[in-house]
Amino acid sequence: MAPATLHSANLAFIGGGNMCAAIVGGLLAKDIMPKDRITVSEPWDVNRQKMADLGVQTTTSNKDAAQAADLLVLAVKPQVAKGVCQELAATWADAARKDLPLIVSIAAGITLDSLTAWFTGPDGRAPHVVRVMPNTPALLGEGASGLFAGAGVSAAEKELVTSLLESFSKATEWVDKEELIDVVTGLSGSGPAYFFAMVEHLVASAKAQGLSEEQAMRLAKQTCFGAGKMLVESPETPTQLRKNVTSPNGTTEAALKSFEASGFEGIVDKAVRAASDRGEELGKILGQS
Structure with a gap:
């Protein structure tokens, strides 16, 4: 007991x-x-x-x-x-x-x-x-x-x-x-790395356009932290939070349309599924060892 x-x-x-x-x-x-x-x-x-x-x-x-x-x-x-x-x-x-x-x-x-x-x-x-x-x-x-x-x-x-x-x-x-533990693996177990990769690429893009690496890193880190805090503390859904910051024909809408054109939804779905599938695969391999 x-x-x-x-x-x-x-x-x-x-x-x-x-x-x-x-x-x-x-x-x-x-x-x-x-x-x-x-x-x-x-x-x-x-x-x-x-x-x-x-x-x-x-x-x-x-x-x-x-x-x-x-x-x-x-x-x-x-x-x-x-x-x-x-x-x-x-x-x-x-x-x-x-x-x-x-x-x-x-x-x-x-x-x-x-x-x-x-x-x-x-x-x-x-x-x-x-x-x-x-x-x-x-x-x-x-x-x-x-x-x-x-x-x-x-x-x-x-x-x-x-x-x-x-x-x-x-x-x-x-x-x-x-x-569903494998799905949790694909979502939150591996998830931090997805956000780290996003910040990595944000910094690289801003640096290529003229910001110093140090400036870009500080701004990107705080942006990620601030957005995460809003997600946790706001009663609004991620969808609504996204809409709140997206003015019609504005800069954010231009960026999001670029994401959409690149198949962003499919990219994220494939990533989560790949991690989930690998978790299931490892369970089978290691369980047979």
């Missing part, structure tokens, strides 16, 4: 990279749970020291980190997930644990079928699993995350995971089909 709140849980992270740092940082900044209830297993000295500097427990042993965990975040590279899951399943079986921890997997592309199979111990038991697709703005406490609950996950367990995600994620969306 999952603990009633995060504050009373023992939380373990397998993998101490950037996303782990984002989650732990959010939990501690909001005083959601005490440091001595958080343990991070990380093989790399630099990453492990960063986590130790935050005041949480650290180790190089996945077994030690997971031994008493009520909630375990699988934050490893997808390519090593199978071995880590099987190691942990054996650990819990050897310890004859009565209650298995709730698993939160942020290992990109790894399906619930694969995770359940790898986590199933010699006694045939497997823990409940929730798949999560976060994104890198979580590092600033501005994340967007999609979640899907595996079989058997209770309402209380979903609330626990929601509390965990809200420590670093401003948009936390549960989806009702696992394949």
